[in-house]
Structure formats: C-alpha cells, structure tokens
Amino acid sequence: MNYQDVNTKRGDASDGGAILGTGVARHDGAAKVRGDAVYAIEHSLPGLLYCVMVNSTIGAGRVVQVDAQKAEAMPGVRMVLHAGNSLELVPQADFFGNRPAGDSYNPFAREIAFNGQLVAAVVAETLEQARAAARAVTVAVENGKVVSTFHDPAAGEGNVIAAMSKDWGDPDAALADAPVVVEATYETPREYNVPIEPHGLIAHWEDDDHLTLYEHSQWIDGMAKYHADAFAIPFDNVRMVCPYIGGGFGSKAQVQPHALAAAIASKLLKQPVKLAVTRPQTFTAFGGRPAxxxxxxxxxxxxxxxxxxxxxxxxxxxxxxxxxxxxxxxxxxxxxxxxxxxxxxxxxxxxxxxxxxxxxxxxxxxxxxxxxxxxxxxxxxxxxxxxxxxxxxxxxxxxxxxxxxxxxxxxxxxxxxxxxxxxxxxxxxxxxxxxxxxxxxxxxxxxxxxSGGGEATVSVKADGTVEVSSSAIDMGQGTYTILAQTAADALGVPVERVAVKLGDSRYAGAPVAGGSKLANLMVGAVHKTAMAVRDELVQLGLSDPNSPLRDKANNLMLSGGRIATPAGEGITLAELLAATGRDAVELTRDTLPEAERTPQERRQMFATFASGHKESxxxxxxxxxxxxxxxxxxxxxxxxxxxxxxxxxxxxxxxxxxxxxxxxxxxxxxxxxxxxxxxxxxxxxxxxxxxxxxxxxxxxxxxxxxxxxxxxxxxxxxxxxxxxxxxxxxxxxxxxxxxxxxxxxxxxxxxxxxxxxxxxxxxx
CATH class of the missing domain: 3.30.365.10 (Aldehyde oxidase/xanthine dehydrogenase, molybdopterin binding domain)
Known part of the structure; x- marks a missing residue:
C-alpha cells in the first residue's frame, strides 16, 4: 500500500505548513448556502415525465390483478407499469450477494413479501396527475400469513450464519468456574436511515442503449454497473450523475426497485422520467437497520x-x-x-x-x-x-x-x-x-x-488553477474539501485555487462511500496523482527548451502557486505552462494493486468490490x-x-x-x-x-x-x-x-x- 513516501508538509516545497490536517471551511459550503448546488432530481430536462409508486398494503400474499383502466383514462397519464407489462431485466446480485431467482427479473411484485412493496407505478405529464392516477389503481390480492417481527412465535429461531461463528478457548468451562458472571439479553428496534433528502432519480434513455441517470448515489460506479448489467448494455453506456447528496448513512449505495421502475418507464416512453420517493415510502423503499x-x-x-x-x-x-x-x-x-x-x-x-x-x-x-x-x-x-x-x-x-x-x-x-x-x-x-x-x-x-483502491484525475490548468475529478461522492462528509486540501498540499497552491468535481461516472473511478473508507482511499489517490503531476511540472521546468528555469538548478520547488529554484528564482505555474506551450498538465492515477489493466478493467474494479483489500x-x-x-x-x-x-x-x-x-x-x-x-x-x-x-x-x-x-x-x-x-x-x-x-x-x-x-x- 505504501505507494509514495508521505510528507506531512506540502511535498518538499512547503511554505510553512500543510493545508491537509487543518480546519479549512467546507469547499462546497457556499454553493449549498446560496442554493447553487444542484442535487440529482433537481436537474431539468425537456419532456420530463413524473412517476409515482403504488405500494402493497398487505404484508404477505400474492398479486391477483392490477386494474389500471380507470387510472389510464385519467388526464395526462402515459403509462401504468406493473409485473404484467414491465420489461424483464437480467437478474443482478445485490450488495450482499442475494440474486433474484430465475432467468429474468422485474422490479414489480407478483408475490408480496412485505407491506409497502412496489406493485405498480404510474407515469404522467405532471406530478399531480401521477399522484391522482396512482390512487385510482386497484390491486386485487390474495392474503398470506404475515410474520411481522422476530417476536412472532411463527418466526422461529432463524438460520445460523456460519461466517459469523467465532470460537477460542473453552468458554463453557471458564464460565462455570468464573467467580463473577453477568448474563443478560439486549435488544434494539428497527431503525431507519431517514436522510433529509429522500431517495429519487431522473432516468433518461438518450437512445436505445445509452442511459443517463441523475440519482442519489453513494457508489456511482457500482450503481452504474448494476443498471448496465440489468439492461444488458455496456458499462460505458450508462452515465450516473450525482454531484451532491443530502445524506445517506448507507441507504444510497445500491440500486433499488423504484429506480429500475423509472428507468423502465423512460425506456418504454422514450422520455426522461422523474421518480421521487415520499417520506413515508422511505421506510419501505429500502431497508434500515434491522431489529x-x-x-x-x-x-x-x-x-x-x-x-x-x-x-x-x-x-x-x-x-x-x-x-x-x-x-x-x-x-x-x-x-x-x-x-x-x-x-x-x-x-x-x-x-x-x-x-x-x-x-x-x-x-x-x-x-x-x-x-x-x-x-x-x-x-x-x-x-x-x-x-x-x-x-x-x-x-x-x-x-x-x-x-x-x-x-x-x-x-x-x-x-x-x-x-x-x-x-x-x-x-x-x-x-x-x-x-x-x-x-x-x-x-x-x-x-x-x-481498504481498497481509488482513482483520481488531477490537472493544472493554463491559468495555474488545479482541478481534481473523481466519481467519488460527497454526502456531507467533506470529500470536496479534503481532496482540495490534498491537491493543494502536493502542488503547493492555495486551496482556494483548487476546484473539485465529483459524482459523475465519466470521471476517474472510485469505490463505494461506505465503511468509513472513502476519505482515506481518495485522499491517497489524489495525493499519488498530484505528486505525479508535481514531478511532471518539475521535469518540465528543468528540461523543456522553452522553460525560463531550464539549467537554473537541478531541482525545483512548488510553493504558493509558483515553481522556483531553491534560491527563490521562479515563475508562476501559469507562466511555466505558457512558456512551454502547454494548455494543461493532467494525469490520472489509481491505487489499485500493481497490474496491467485496460481502462475497462480498471473501471470494473471500482464498480465491484474487487478493489478491496482483504484483512489477511x-x-x-x-x-x-x-x-x-x-x-x-x-x-x-x-x-x-x-x-x-x-x-x-x-x-x-x-x-x-x-x-x-x-x-x-x-x-x-x-x-x-x-x-x-x-x-x-x-x-x-x-x-x-x-x-x-x-x-x-x-x-x-x-x-x-x-x-x-x-x-x-x-x-x-x-x-x-x-x-x-x-x-x-x-x-x-x-x-x-x-x-x-x-x-x-x-x-x-x-x-x-x-x-x-x-x-x-x-x-x-
């Protein structure tokens, strides 16, 4: 993992202290306070339609019939989707390795497994029309036996998870002989993520095999891959965009049925479709912490x-x-x-x-x-x-x-x-x-x-500003800010001169923002990349025939937005790029285990858990x-x-x-x-x-x-x-x-x- 010697100062060109590690104000704070930060479902697209979910009102059983005739006749209604008329997708494993049975999958329930399950979805020209039509959909069901919690005697003892079995020593004998023993049972209830920004997305098929999604996401690459595989199109044909997130706490890291419903509707209607999960639906559209x-x-x-x-x-x-x-x-x-x-x-x-x-x-x-x-x-x-x-x-x-x-x-x-x-x-x-x-x-x-791998692109622009880009996300934890600090440290520029672009699958890859790992992985990736850019700038200053610093020293320092000799003779980064005829110096680096990989293979590493390191x-x-x-x-x-x-x-x-x-x-x-x-x-x-x-x-x-x-x-x-x-x-x-x-x-x-x-x- 030690890809670069780490200096807590600003590379070897510090001008008095590192920016990384200080309490710099939030990089994206001003945009959020001014209302300039555009969240996923705030994007505006021509021809946008609105999708509203119809959910099960029973806890177990079977859907007998979805009667959509009344809803379909209502003003502005373009479609009522359900299991009987939805597209069949390629089954995909979820975050935890669960894969739907069978050769095909659609997100609408035929068998009801919980109260609030997605049964149908109404698409209309306005949100009000979609809501009214959703209330007009009639779902005939056959009730089954509901086991609501694990306190129900019908729930049984459950299944042993072998991977979580741990043993050493002889606890039975030790407890029998122990002078002091405490025994008690502790319970916690179901808890829900309830982020201030409920889930939602805009799905837009730009043609038959290119899907753009503006969706709240803690894992841009992983969720883009899920959509690509589910619709059987190339990974590069799915673009996911999510520059800002209003909280997630783990709940926005994987594709949920409602997102697939919106994408299916967009594909069938050939128009962009917006679906916003209501606050009550956030308790059933995805799961929180179990009891x-x-x-x-x-x-x-x-x-x-x-x-x-x-x-x-x-x-x-x-x-x-x-x-x-x-x-x-x-x-x-x-x-x-x-x-x-x-x-x-x-x-x-x-x-x-x-x-x-x-x-x-x-x-x-x-x-x-x-x-x-x-x-x-x-x-x-x-x-x-x-x-x-x-x-x-x-x-x-x-x-x-x-x-x-x-x-x-x-x-x-x-x-x-x-x-x-x-x-x-x-x-x-x-x-x-x-x-x-x-x-x-x-x-x-x-x-x-x-641990795992991260990837970043760092560019020094013609005006001497720095741009960092990655598909990593910021849901409030400060990714924008610490990545700006990291690049500023390595390149010796004021942090205000660093722009950070996040949350787009077209950018360099990034792992899931979960497990409290994203900061460490992406700081490492940006540091490695920025150090490589710094080395290239130094080499440019030392060896380019048009560099004003050529032959002035055998080493150059970066500090305060300038590149200079140890004696202090120097120019700005903008002046160096202008003199050498460069529009930018830009590099992309990753912290994956060393191996030759195609760009597609690299992206695949960030779209799965393959880049993660084992504790062994x-x-x-x-x-x-x-x-x-x-x-x-x-x-x-x-x-x-x-x-x-x-x-x-x-x-x-x-x-x-x-x-x-x-x-x-x-x-x-x-x-x-x-x-x-x-x-x-x-x-x-x-x-x-x-x-x-x-x-x-x-x-x-x-x-x-x-x-x-x-x-x-x-x-x-x-x-x-x-x-x-x-x-x-x-x-x-x-x-x-x-x-x-x-x-x-x-x-x-x-x-x-x-x-x-x-x-x-x-x-x-």
Missing amino acids: TRQTLKLGATKDGKLLAIDHDGVNETATYANFTETTGIVTGMMYDVPNFRSRQRTVPVNTVLPGPFRAPGKNPSGFALETAMDELAIKLSMDPVELRLRNEPEKDPETGKPWSTRKLREAYAAGAEAFGWDKRNPEIGSMRDGHELIGWGMAVGTHPVY DFAVSRHSFCAHFIEVRVDEDFGTVRVSRVVTAVDAGRLYNTKLADSQFKGGIIMGIGMALLEEGVTDPRNGRILSANLADYRIATNADVPEIQTISVGVPDFQATPLGGKAVGELAIVGVAAAISNAVYHATGKRVRSLPISIEDLL
Whole structure:
C-alpha cells in the first residue's frame, strides 16, 4: 500500500505548513448556502415525465390483478407499469450477494413479501396527475400469513450464519468456574436511515442503449454497473450523475426497485422520467437497520479480569433475501479475553430487506457489550473505566495481530479528565440537581479501517488553477474539501485555487462511500496523482527548451502557486505552462494493486468490490477507537431523560480536516442519542405495516435533544493503517453512545434498561 513516501508538509516545497490536517471551511459550503448546488432530481430536462409508486398494503400474499383502466383514462397519464407489462431485466446480485431467482427479473411484485412493496407505478405529464392516477389503481390480492417481527412465535429461531461463528478457548468451562458472571439479553428496534433528502432519480434513455441517470448515489460506479448489467448494455453506456447528496448513512449505495421502475418507464416512453420517493415510502423503499437481540454472558475474576464471553446474536431479515447485522463484530476484539464464543442467526420476517445504516453491526454490537461491561463493573463494585483498563488487550484477541495503533488508554485519560469523571459518586441515585437525578455513564466504541483502491484525475490548468475529478461522492462528509486540501498540499497552491468535481461516472473511478473508507482511499489517490503531476511540472521546468528555469538548478520547488529554484528564482505555474506551450498538465492515477489493466478493467474494479483489500493482506489490526463520557438528567417525577453533556475522546489517526472530522464525530454522537432515547420502528402485527413511517412518529434527535458536545482527538498518524495516516472517522462515534446513555440512566435511577429506546415507562 505504501505507494509514495508521505510528507506531512506540502511535498518538499512547503511554505510553512500543510493545508491537509487543518480546519479549512467546507469547499462546497457556499454553493449549498446560496442554493447553487444542484442535487440529482433537481436537474431539468425537456419532456420530463413524473412517476409515482403504488405500494402493497398487505404484508404477505400474492398479486391477483392490477386494474389500471380507470387510472389510464385519467388526464395526462402515459403509462401504468406493473409485473404484467414491465420489461424483464437480467437478474443482478445485490450488495450482499442475494440474486433474484430465475432467468429474468422485474422490479414489480407478483408475490408480496412485505407491506409497502412496489406493485405498480404510474407515469404522467405532471406530478399531480401521477399522484391522482396512482390512487385510482386497484390491486386485487390474495392474503398470506404475515410474520411481522422476530417476536412472532411463527418466526422461529432463524438460520445460523456460519461466517459469523467465532470460537477460542473453552468458554463453557471458564464460565462455570468464573467467580463473577453477568448474563443478560439486549435488544434494539428497527431503525431507519431517514436522510433529509429522500431517495429519487431522473432516468433518461438518450437512445436505445445509452442511459443517463441523475440519482442519489453513494457508489456511482457500482450503481452504474448494476443498471448496465440489468439492461444488458455496456458499462460505458450508462452515465450516473450525482454531484451532491443530502445524506445517506448507507441507504444510497445500491440500486433499488423504484429506480429500475423509472428507468423502465423512460425506456418504454422514450422520455426522461422523474421518480421521487415520499417520506413515508422511505421506510419501505429500502431497508434500515434491522431489529436485533443479543444475549451475552461475561465471566470474570473478582478483580475484574475477563475470563470468558459467550455471545448469541440474532437480527431480522427479509423472507426473500438475507442481510446479516454482524452483532458479534465488536465483541471478540475489544477486550483481552482468553475464552470466547459468538454465534449469529438471521430470522426471516415480512419486512423489506434491511441494509447498511451507519456502523452496521458495530453499533448494536457495541451497545450490548458495553452495557454488559457496565453491569459487570456494578457487580464488582469497580469503576467502569478501571474495569476496561484491566482488560485492555496488547494485540487483537481475535486475529492475534498487533494493533496498527490503539490509543484507547489515552482516550480514557483525556475524556475522563475533560469530563471530570473523578468527581463521579458511584452510588446509584446519589447525584441530583433539584428534581433531576443526574447520571454519569461511559462506554467505548470502535470501527475497523477498510481498504481498497481509488482513482483520481488531477490537472493544472493554463491559468495555474488545479482541478481534481473523481466519481467519488460527497454526502456531507467533506470529500470536496479534503481532496482540495490534498491537491493543494502536493502542488503547493492555495486551496482556494483548487476546484473539485465529483459524482459523475465519466470521471476517474472510485469505490463505494461506505465503511468509513472513502476519505482515506481518495485522499491517497489524489495525493499519488498530484505528486505525479508535481514531478511532471518539475521535469518540465528543468528540461523543456522553452522553460525560463531550464539549467537554473537541478531541482525545483512548488510553493504558493509558483515553481522556483531553491534560491527563490521562479515563475508562476501559469507562466511555466505558457512558456512551454502547454494548455494543461493532467494525469490520472489509481491505487489499485500493481497490474496491467485496460481502462475497462480498471473501471470494473471500482464498480465491484474487487478493489478491496482483504484483512489477511495486512500484518496489523487496523481500527479506530473512542471513549464516550455522558451525563444525563432524569426527571424523577415524569421519568423523562435528557442528555445534558457529552465528552468523547477519539483515536481516528490523522484527521485530514479537523473541523469536518469534529462535525462527523458530533453527527455520530447525535445519532447515538436518537438511538438511545427516540428512534423506534413500530410494526402492526396484523399486516406488517410500519406504523411510525413519518418524522412525527419516528423521532430523530433534533436541536432540542442535543447538548454541548466536546470531542478530543488523541490519535496519531497511522501509516500502517493507510498511506496518509488516517483511520475510520464517519461511523466511529455512533458506536457506544447508546450504551453510555443507558449506563448513565442506570447510575441516575438504578433501573437497567436493556431494550432501546429508553422510554418513560421503563423508568416510572
């Protein structure tokens, strides 16, 4: 992976400090504030038609007939699509390897697997006409038996996921002999991504085999490939455009049935078609985090040394495909434990297939483990921080590999000091302010560092400005900004002179924005490419016959938008290009494993998971870590819980932009507050309907729920983790927050809540 020696200064031409690593303001912020940022479905195309979905209102069964006659006769209606008249597509595997059965596939249901499933779609000349006609479509169905959640006795025990089975030592014997044992079951409900920008797209067949899609996407190349393969056209014939995204949290990384419906309608009608998912439909058009249940047994000595962990996890999945919320992913690597067992099952129920939602697996796994650790600390009459310190592993217990870096001890110290943890009275209910009981809780979180390839094009223009382009996306995490900083550092230009173009499949390839890996991969790709451009500029200045700097030195430096000799004699980059007759110096480079590849093969690497590195490729275990310290206030009369203070110390390696990283950490913490106290998908057991499919009943944390949050970075550049020293940032800080809040509530009230969200009924 070490493709280039890394200098934290601006190449070897620094003029006083690196731009990368500072808190540069958001590069795309002004465009968003002014309203100049055009999101996917805001594009305007001539002849645009509007598509509205018709969804199942039963949770299981069969479509007998779609009666569209009344709808088709209504003004402006151009088409009513359903399984009986849709195009048949080539079946494609989803993100998780599930492939529809049979030789063909269309996105409209014949067999109903969940309430809200796509049954038909109406296309009309205006949105109002399409909505009215959609209400006129009649769907005759045959009801089946609905299993709405895994609490239904008919759901059964589910299926064991062999890949998530982990064992070492003899946990049964160790637990039997352990002086202290804690055993409990922890549950989390269905949670939904609910990005502020709902899903949607414009599909436009420009001719019979060229498709352009303006679609919200966390993976431009991967989703373009899906469409290409589904419609059996070349990959290069699909263009996907998505320069801005209003949040995704994992939900916009793969093609969903509604997108295929819009593309089919556009192909049949030979006009562009827009489909916007409504807010209620965002609860069924794609899946969020599934409900989970975990039973943990912890055995320990009387002085707090863990002897064994036995973990049994289960999550809901769909009846027609499988998704595993990897509940054991944190349990085996967080603490030094000589005897361990973990099992994972998935239980099929009548739900849309769940999907990735910020820190999938890690978040519920961390909730169960960190709550259980607090219960063990209480049973031992030991400070929760001290218990964790006594079980800090010197190496990864699961793999046996040394850590690339693990600064959790430093996180405990920094977080506890900033929070004032030493002033905590451990007695339950002992801290209060008037009618409010005050509780202090803590927990830790982690997220792995994932790797893969990235590709970027960097160009120095005739006027001396720099342009960076890639199909990578920015859904608010700061890709525009950190890539501008990276190029500015390497080429010695002010960051304001760098333009970044993202979110177009015609640009250099990029991997999925997921797993908190995009920043590290794309910073690495842009750095490598910009360094190659810098070398070419230096060579141009040294050797081109028309260069004013030829024969002036045996090396040249780039700084402040100039290229100069070590003695300081120099010219601007624009002057160098003009003198040598160049319109631009432009290169494209990637960080794929070294091999000869055609352009098509390279693009294919970014459109699949083929560019990802296996953990076995690394000699070290690479993870980010954090320690949360949280204060809650519980009204003793009404049982209401308010988070009043948060201090989180993070080890995420080198931060490429301190301001944006702080924003990401706080965003994760805020989502953790929602998980602990607010968010809950509620299902009607009769028909599987999501009762909380709106932002009134499905509550997310808003300004009134968010206290003062302090984040502290204790990380150091980790060049064993990534080439430029960063680790996972985006999903890290949500992990452990719910446990810290639950632990604080116990400290305040003495009531242990093991099923989220914590409610008034739990505490009264």
